[in-house]
Amino acid sequence: MRKSLYALGLSVVLVIGGLGAMRYWARELTQFTFVPALSFQPAAPLAGDAYADPALWFSQGTGSPQDGARWRPTGAPMQEATVPAAVFFVHPTSHYDRMQWNASLDDATANKTADLFVRGLATPFNAAAELWVPRYRQATLGAFLTERPEGKLALDAAYADVLAAFDHFLAHADPRLPIVLAGHSQGSFHLKRLMQERVAGKPLARRIAAAYVVGWPVSIEHDLPAMGLPACTKADQSGCILSWQSYAEPADTVQMLDAYAHFPGLDGAKRGTPPFLCTNPLTGGESDVATNFSNQGTLVPDAALSGGVLMPGLVPARCSPEGFLLIGPAPQMGPFVLPGNNYHVYDYPLFWSNVRADVARRVNHWHGTRMNKPSPSSTQASAAKVAPTAAQPEKPKSWWHLWS
Numbered sequence: 001m002r003k004s005l006y007a008l009g010l011s012v013v014l015v016i017g018g019l020g021a022m023r024y025w026a027r028e029l030t031q032f033t034f035v036p037a038l039s040f041q042p043a044a045p046l047a048g049d050a051y052a053d054p055a056l057w058f059s060q061g062t063g064s065p066q067d068g069a070r071w072r073p074t075g076a077p078m079q080e081a082t083v084p085a086a087v088f089f090v091h092p093t094s095h096y097d098r099m100q101w102n103a104s105l106d107d108a109t110a111n112k113t114a115d116l117f118v119r120g121l122a123t124p125f126n127a128a129a130e131l132w133v134p135r136y137r138q139a140t141l142g143a144f145l146t147e148r149p150e151g152k153l154a155l156d157a158a159y160a161d162v163l164a165a166f167d168h169f170l171a172h173a174d175p176r177l178p179i180v181l182a183g184h185s186q187g188s189f190h191l192k193r194l195m196q197e198r199v200a201g202k203p204l205a206r207r208i209a210a211a212y213v214v215g216w217p218v219s220i221e222h223d224l225p226a227m228g229l230p231a232c233t234k235a236d237q238s239g240c241i242l243s244w245q246s247y248a249e250p251a252d253t254v255q256m257l258d259a260y261a262h263f264p265g266l267d268g269a270k271r272g273t274p275p276f277l278c279t280n281p282l283t284g285g286e287s288d289v290a291t292n293f294s295n296q297g298t299l300v301p302d303a304a305l306s307g308g309v310l311m312p313g314l315v316p317a318r319c320s321p322e323g324f325l326l327i328g329p330a331p332q333m334g335p336f337v338l339p340g341n342n343y344h345v346y347d348y349p350l351f352w353s354n355v356r357a358d359v360a361r362r363v364n365h366w367h368g369t370r371m372n373k374p375s376p377s378s379t380q381a382s383a384a385k386v387a388p389t390a391a392q393p394e395k396p397k398s399w400w401h402l403w404s
Helices: 002-024 027-034 108-121 149-172 186-198 203-207 254-262 349-371 378-386
Strands: 057-059 083-090 128-134 179-184 208-214 240-242 246-249 298-301 308-311 317-319 325-329
Touching: 057 108, 083 149, 083 186, 083 349, 128 149, 149 186, 179 186, 179 349, 186 208, 203 208, 208 349, 298 349, 308 349
Parallel strands: 083 128, 083 179, 179 208, 208 240, 246 325
Antiparallel strands: 057 128, 298 308, 317 325
């Protein structure tokens, strides 16, 4: 087990080394390193019931102690209330092969690396009653680094799997639970589109307690209006979207800003200059500044990547005018920091305990708003008294039935 984790760590280091090379050499080197040279060959669509197979999930519903998504770091609370929600989490890119545009579902290397990411990134959500984390035929890293049409085709293919997994989730998650959407990096890229197609303007929007679209920029002008929910502006709020991208200081964000400017938003237009959405995970708001004393626990991995410990008070957080989340001087988190003091890999671990508390708070707020739905108007009440209808079975008053 430990040897395999070391191997996974080495693969991530090699990828990050390649990303570092991108900072100093030409686009040609970038494309040679990561972008497949072969033409795009579409894979066969999944069978309609493909996600009924437990093998297509890193974690499925109530899960099991063996799920990476159910792992708990040293220092995590041993006894805590179950959060009454169903979480759908889409993992980030773990496929870096330039010999294929999309990972196969049985790609051992991609799956092992994804499992490692799930342990660090999905675990803040594992107090939920249900946690669903699908495997999908993710696009390779190079799909994001090219303007060739094959890159978009690979991303579309990956999204088709995510959508199929989400539809299965909707059909089989407990319908009495509100939904928390979450993702990171490529996962958040797909989550934005999923919200545009499945949440915006749909009845399902009422069931979303929160959406954590982390590690991928959400343009306030070109993305947010199409996603169907507003930005979270305070901690005591549900039915809203959170997003952040973490940088230590001094932060070199030039490359990120350049990529952001040229990548199209959900409205199809290039997003141009910032701002993009920045939520401070230490406060739950947009523009607040929080000291390190507000940080309830950062998940710091051990050298073997086989475990980790929660360290409170390690990093502060504040949103920059452009929309980056700045965390002060660079903390020691391991070897996977990207060039420019980019803590992308650690977007969730930096704030592990605060995110966990944030999920519970927003879900509880959602239930509170459903419990306090307005009563019928006096006109409706009077009409009911004048012309009573046949007796109807009384609906249960439990929170389980309030969203429907």
